[in-house]
Amino acid sequence: MLRSYEGVRFLPGKQMVILDIGSAYTKFGWAGEPTPRGIIRTEIKCPETKVLRRIYDYKDTSDLYQLLVEFLHALFLRHVVISPKDSRILVLESLLAPIEFKETLVRVLFRHFEIGSLLLLSTHLAPISTLGVSSALVLDVGYKEATLIPIFEGAQILKAWQVLPLGGQVVHEYLMKSLKELNPNVDITEKLVEEIKVRTCFVTSLERSVKLDTAQAPDPPPAVKYPGVKSINVPGEVREKAFEMLWERDNDNLSIPTMILDAIIKCPIDTRQVLAENILLIGGTTMTKGFASRLKSELLTLVKSNYYADKLKIHTFKFHTAPSKPNYTAWLGGAIFGSVDLPLRCLTKENYLKMDRVPDWVNLIDNQRDSSPVYEA
Ligand SMILES: Nc1ncnc2c1ncn2[C@@H]1O[C@H](COP(=O)(O)OP(=O)(O)OP(=O)(O)O)[C@@H](O)[C@H]1O
Ligand SMILES: [Mg+2]
Numbered sequence: 534m535l536r537s538y539e540g541v542r543f544l545p546g547k548q549m550v551i552l553d554i555g556s557a558y559t560k561f562g563w564a565g566e567p568t569p570r571g572i573i574r575t576e577i578k579c580p581e582t583k584v585l586r587r588i589y590d591y592k593d594t595s596d597l598y599q600l601l602v603e604f605l606h607a608l609f610l611r612h613v614v615i616s617p618k619d620s621r622i623l624v625l626e627s628l629l630a631p632i633e634f635k636e637t638l639v640r641v642l643f644r645h646f647e648i649g650s651l652l653l654l655s656t657h658l659a660p661i662s663t664l665g666v667s668s669a670l671v672l673d674v675g676y677k678e679a680t681l682i683p684i685f686e687g688a689q690i691l692k693a694w695q696v697l698p699l700g701g702q703v704v705h706e707y708l709m710k711s712l713k714e715l716n717p718n719v720d721i722t723e724k725l726v727e728e729i730k731v732r733t734c735f736v737t738s739l740e741r742s743v744k745l746d747t748a749q750a751p752d753p754p755p756a757v758k759y760p761g762v763k764s765i766n767v768p769g770e771v772r773e774k775a776f777e778m779l780w781e782r783d784n785d786n787l788s789i790p791t792m793i794l795d796a797i798i799k800c801p802i803d804t805r806q807v808l809a810e811n812i813l814l815i816g817g818t819t820m821t822k823g824f825a826s827r828l829k830s831e832l833l834t835l836v837k838s839n840y841y842a843d844k845l846k847i848h849t850f851k852f853h854t855a856p857s858k859p860n861y862t863a864w865l866g867g868a869i870f871g872s873v874d875l876p877l878r879c880l881t882k883e884n885y886l887k888m889d890r891v892p893d894w895v896n897l898i899d900n901q902r903d904s905s906p907v908y909e910a
Contacts, residue, residue: 549871550613553625553656553864554638556589557676557701558817559604560864561613564623564871568857569864571612577604589677594637601641609646617642619649621879623871625863627656627673628689628894629680629696639891643882650879652871653891657682658689659866660815663855670808672793673863674779674824675816676701681792685804691894693799695792701818703778704730711771719763733757733767734775736823739830742777776821780831790831798844810851817860825852 549564554575562569576587577600588604591597609617622642626635635653642648657671661684672681681695708726712719741751753769782788787795793812797805814825832850835841855862880892892899 549621549623549652550615551623551625551864551867551871552608553861553867554588555675556587558860559608560861561608562864562868564868566868567865569861569868572861573608573612575604577607579603589634594633597634597637598641601638602645605641605646617646617648619647619882621650621652621871622648623652623654623867625656625659625867626653627680628682628691629694632893635893636891639880639885643885648882650881651885652879654867654870655682655689656680656815656863658684658687659870660813660855660862661687662866662869663857663862664813664853666811666853668804668807669811669813669853670793670796671813671815672789672819673816674700674789674814674818675860676818679779679789679792679816679818681796683796683800683804683808685800685808690800690804693796695796697783697787697789697792699779699789700816701727701730704734704775704818707778708734708771708775711775712765712767715768715771716763716765719761719765721765725761725765729759729765729767730775731821733759734772734821736776736779736821736827737773738823739827739834741773742780742827745774745777776824779818780827790828790835793828793832793850794835794841794845797847798841805845805847809847810849811853812850813853813855813862815855815859815862819859 551562551564551569553560557575558572559575560569560572562571575589576585578585580603586600588597588600591600605617609615624638624642639651639653642651656673657680660671661667661669667687668685670681670683672679677698677700679697679699683690683693705723705726708730709721709723712721712726712729737745744750754773756769757767757772759765759767779789782791797808800808814828819825829850829852833848836845836847855865857865885891894900
């Protein structure tokens with residue numbers, strides 16, 4: 534008896550839908566659940582041309598509008614199975630993402646799908662609710678880029694944000710080039726590269742990495758034959774070097790470890806130690822074997838370098854382990870946020886249609902202390 538009442542109370546249609554639309558993968562599910570109901574590629578088959586297109590490779594906003602309509606239609610009616618009209622949706626958005634993407638997405642949700650209310654939550658702020666801490670340095674390494682925003686006592690330190698075009702995509706490009714050269718008779722697709730990357734490649738240790746391409750180069754790890762119609766030879770050097778792009782300095786001397794140290798330097802002095810001891814890695818690329826330990830050794834070496842030794846007096850770095858896989862930690866944070874009974878700052882359909890704009894943190898009107906008219910508690 535009790536069970537059926539529970540079922541009625543938690544009718545999925547009444548719950549908030551949580552969406553994290555990443556450049557490679559979209560995670561979706563219901564508020565209050567521990568894992569997403571599904572993770573699908575952020576791409577859709579164009580109805581006219583039948584060509585598979587990534588949503589983030591849009592040409593202009595009207596093209597993006599069409600792509601999002603098709604993609605969300607498939608998501609709502611095939612995967613989440615709800616009637617989007619009047620539903621409550623929480624979307625995780627990176628504060629560093631292009632504003633036109635956010636504005637078009639909100640327009641599609643309200644004008645095309647006529648959803649009831651929308652809550653936009655920062656991808657970097659959401660994951661801290663999975664840890665029960667109020668301060669963390671959140672580094673997201675996904676597909677297109679690595680982004681970082683430190684959080685102190687629940688507030689995002691926006692002046693310390695960092696972003697670099699380092700993520701799964703650069704690794705794919707390296708692998709695609711190397712594998713095509715080595716296996717000219719095999720059709721190397723993006724999907725195959727991804728499989729090979731996740732199953733055979735790894736982040737090597739700092740000690741081995743400094744010796745690569747020198748006279749004292751260590752013996753490479755064993756090669757792997759990847760099975761298929763035509764088996765693909767993945768040499769040990771390729772397996773080991775695939776992720777080196779993430780650690781090499783660019784022309785401005787920046788890489789993933791420098792992002793962390795530069796962000797800490799930009800934060801107020803009394804927050805620095807706390808942030809260094811509360812690093813949270815999110816995003817699928819951080820799941821690669823050896824990623825966290827390499828990052829830690831890079832950080833410990835870098836803080837001793839001339840450039841950072843004068844500026845930073847930090848000698849320990851600690852990493853959190855969230856109760857989820859890193860690729861959906863932000864989603865889980867959203868699912869926790871969406872299930873609490875606190876008065877949420879949702880944008881309702883009525884308010885959106887009245888104002889015809891999306892509240893944004895860079896806009897002064899939305900940053901006033903007293904409650905803004907576009908939100909509703
Ligand atoms: N177990 C794994 N090991 C290594 N890489 C992985 C693993 N699982 C996923 N990835 C990689 O993580 C990347 C996707 O991560 P994620 O889902 O966080 O990206 P996204 O949110 O779509 O991208 P972005 O945040 O940049 O918009 C892909 O490149 C994928 O190959
Ligand atoms: Mg992401």
